[in-house]
Ligand code: AMP
């Protein structure tokens with residue numbers, strides 16, 4: 092069968108690769124020509140993914156039987172509503188449900204109203220006076236978030252982005268003056284992780300947990316980015332995430348879906364919780380209504396058994412066969428090659444040469460992002476994340492070593508975080524978690540009311556043992 096993939100980045104390339112492995116054909120609607128997608132697609136069109144009318148017209152012309160919408164912006168603009176109205180079953184929530192991601196105010200207020208656990212304390216001030224009244228209650232430890240889609244770049248965190256609470260207040264007031272709404276929330280301490288799930292009419296179906304590296308530079312320094320790379324662990328947990336805590340996170344996602352349903356909305360697609368694993372359990376930082384990028388690349392790489400096309404069609408139609416949820420028990424590491432300066436002022440235009448056959452021979456896959464073809468074996472970088480290399484092994488650090496080794500087949504001017512998924516980096520994260528959990532660690536006065544999880548069981552297993 093033929094699928095329409097909306098969007099042209101690495102996440103969409105990974106979706107298309109998984110569909111192609113299942114024998115499906117792919118039609119691609121994207122604003123730029125992604126060399127990986129162009130090579131794979133039966134038909135493609137330079138169509139603006141947020142232009143619902145143009146996307147529907149292309150779906151019809153391409154003879155697509157179903158569609159999957161990759162990025163958040165088309166979902167926020169109602170592209171899945173338009174596709175469904177045209178009779179195309181679609182993976183991606185309707186516009187009103189996509190507000191869970193496109194409006195942080197809507198999301199927090201809805202989840203609070205419906206009693207969804209795992210929420211940090213927050214305020215949604217609407218005037219400068221309300222900002223001044225709210226700020227002292229956070230005792231200097233808070234985060235300021237603009238309401239709308241900012242690709243993770245508008246959020247400012249105490250300590251990292253502002254030293255004095257007054258600076259945070261000034262930023263919040265400036266957003267209000269610009270007509271933007273704003274969320275102030277309690278600053279949480281811990282390790283971040285991403286938990287994605289397929290959502291159907293009858294329940295949620297989890298994917299492996301993933302940790303994304305958001306900061307541009309090694310050692311988690313530098314600016315916030317869309318994600319420089321990510322890893323997943325063989326047992327689908329993470330070095331600092333137990334099976335019980337993952338189930339609590341899934342419980343939070345399930346209750347979030349119940350909350351949006353209680354508003355009269357349907358949800359067929361992917362829901363992705365950005366969580367902070369804290370000493371008080373997992374807390375929700377944000378909800379996204381799509382696959383993560385790069386997190387989706389980790390999960391989709393692990394989907395090789397079963398039929399991905401059938402699974403996605405089930406999601407689009409609201410009902411899946413749980414036997415199709417087959418992610419291999421392997422660890423993965425994704426590393427993005429980005430233009431120099433990415434995360435600050437990126438210098439695009441550099442040419443990168445790669446010997447893809449040699450990389451694949453090393454057991455590493457190339458997923459194409461924001462690059463354009465520049466001749467045989469060469470691509471030109473834009474100002475965003477360029478190429479993702481994905482390695483797989485039984486342990487995370489081995490998967491990372493595979494990617495590092497494959498980098499010898501790539502040359503040009505680019506930056507890559509070499510510390511993603513190394514044994515030393517994973518140990519640092521475990522140690523940070525141990526310190527947070529240690530008796531006498533700064534206890535928070537806020538209660539956590541995560542109810543007993545009623546989520547599907549996760550694949551439990553011993554934490555990954557690292558050699559050295
Ligand atoms: P968001 O777009 O809401 O995921 O925020 C972007 C980044 O800001 C997250 O990946 C975290 O690193 C950080 N962040 C967001 N909310 C909080 C919070 N409540 N406490 C600490 N850090 C946060």
Ligand code: GLY
Nearest residue numbers: 317318383384385
């Ligand atoms: N990796 C972060 C995101 O997909 O939003």
